[in-house]
Amino acid sequence: MAKLLAGLGTSHVPSIAAALDKGLRDSDEWKPFFDGYIPAQKWVADHKPDIAVVIYNDHGNSFFLDRVPTLALGVADTYRPADEGWGPRSVPDFQGADDFSWHLADRMVEGHFDPLICRELDVDHGLQVPMELTFGRPDAWPVKVVPILVNTIQYPIPTPQRMWDLGRLLRRAIESYPTDEKVLVMGTGGLSHQLQGARAGFINPTADREWIARIGSDPERYRTMSREDYVEEFGSEGAELIMWLVMRGCMDETVTTLYDHYFAPASMTGAGMVLLENAR
Amino acid sequence: MTDADRIPDTPLFDRPRSNAGYALNKMAMGLSTADGRAAFIADEDAYLDRFALTPEQRAAVKSRDWAEMVRLGGNLFYILKISAVDPTPIREIGAAQAGMELQEFLDTRLGKVTNG
Numbered sequence: 431m432a433k434l435l436a437g438l439g440t441s442h443v444p445s446i447a448a449a450l451d452k453g454l455r456d457s458d459e460w461k462p463f464f465d466g467y468i469p470a471q472k473w474v475a476d477h478k479p480d481i482a483v484v485i486y487n488d489h490g491n492s493f494f495l496d497r498v499p500t501l502a503l504g505v506a507d508t509y510r511p512a513d514e515g516w517g518p519r520s521v522p523d524f525q526g527a528d529d530f531s532w533h534l535a536d537r538m539v540e541g542h543f544d545p546l547i548c549r550e551l552d553v554d555h556g557l558q559v560p561m562e563l564t565f566g567r568p569d570a571w572p573v574k575v576v577p578i579l580v581n582t583i584q585y586p587i588p589t590p591q592r593m594w595d596l597g598r599l600l601r602r603a604i605e606s607y608p609t610d611e612k613v614l615v616m617g618t619g620g621l622s623h624q625l626q627g628a629r630a631g632f633i634n635p636t637a638d639r640e641w642i643a644r645i646g647s648d649p650e651r652y653r654t655m656s657r658e659d660y661v662e663e664f665g666s667e668g669a670e671l672i673m674w675l676v677m678r679g680c681m682d683e684t685v686t687t688l689y690d691h692y693f694a695p696a697s698m699t700g701a702g703m704v705l706l707e708n709a710r
Numbered sequence: 711m712t713d714a715d716r717i718p719d720t721p722l723f724d725r726p727r728s729n730a731g732y733a734l735n736k737m738a739m740g741l742s743t744a745d746g747r748a749a750f751i752a753d754e755d756a757y758l759d760r761f762a763l764t765p766e767q768r769a770a771v772k773s774r775d776w777a778e779m780v781r782l783g784g785n786l787f788y789i790l791k792i793s794a795v796d797p798t799p800i801r802e803i804g805a806a807q808a809g810m811e812l813q814e815f816l817d818t819r820l821g822k823v824t825n826g
Binding site for chain 2: 494
């Protein structure tokens with residue numbers, strides 16, 4: 431059966447992509463941010479995952495408000511970079527793990543999660559940036575991807591508990607998939623930021639650092655917090671952090687935090703990562 | 711969400727705002743294609759005529775009044791596409807909504823930083 435290799439939580443801020451595209455990786459402003467990912471990148475490269483399940487939200491690029499899927503699942507064999515207003519970025523297309531995606535579709539619906547099934551889907555920075563932060567800028571991505579998209583834009587957004595439960599189901603789906611592939615689960619978004627309203631520019635590094643410190647060792651509070659509490663503590667767009675709970679819910683109760691990193695602000699966002707492994 | 715406006719100065723994108731801003735956001739979504747962007751740049755009024763904007767929304771777009779666009783139901787993820795055809799840094803859009811000059815916004819909200 432397939433194996434859960436590790437869980438990665440990471441920001442997916444679009445300015446990270448812009449910094450890479452402008453050649454600012456090693457600038458004074460950005461180098462400390464990118465360098466903080468190097469140990470986790472090395473660990474992932476050494477452990478060679480076959481599939482990356484990427485939980486993210488579309489940012490009004492592949493879905494408009496005419497149809498808002500609370501949950502969507504890609505089942506394509508290829509995903510192209512979306513045009514977010516500046517033309518599609520020149521990153522390689524993403525090869526889809528379509529067979530695993532369909533297996534997951536079966537397990538989700540049987541488990542009473544009912545996603546929109548997407549056969550054609552362009553993927554925006556929500557998927558691109560975590561892949562670049564994990565795998566750099568290769569000519570071809572070293573893993574196949576499974577996009578899971580969560581509506582975090584139009585209310586009602588799903589509850590933190592629902593995200594956790596989806597993670598539990600994802601774990602069972604991985605471990606009932608009849609290959610010997612290794613799966614990396616990536617929960618993305620956040621950390622604190624707010625783009626809308628007079629509180630725009632709100633960030634909360636104290637809460638962010640606590641999240642980074644506790645999401646592995648003591649996630650209970652975050653599972654039971656309300657959506658409003660997320661918005662208050664992490665900002666209106668910081669509520670994206672609920673998607674990390676899919677990753678955390680996928681893992682054992684006891685995990686080891688292999689690496690973590692925090693940097694604020696990346697553009698207008700508290701940014702960072704954790705790499706978690708089930709305790710041996 | 712039963713208490714969507716509990717958090718000050720934080721307009722959650724709920725049913726009233728999504729309804730109010732639908733045409734505005736749809737106009738902005740049209741800029742996610744090269745054809746839409748070319749049409750906007752060539753003749754902004756003619757492009758805006760394609761959408762059922764209210765006079766207030768139209769004026770807010772024309773004057774690039776970001777706070778007003780959000781007040782009228784615009785959601786940043788859509789209206790940000792206007793900044794792709796009329797370049798405006800995201801932090802200037804943030805400062806405008808906060809009602810601050812850019813440097814004051816960077817100092818007080820983001821802790822005096824320069825990361826773009």
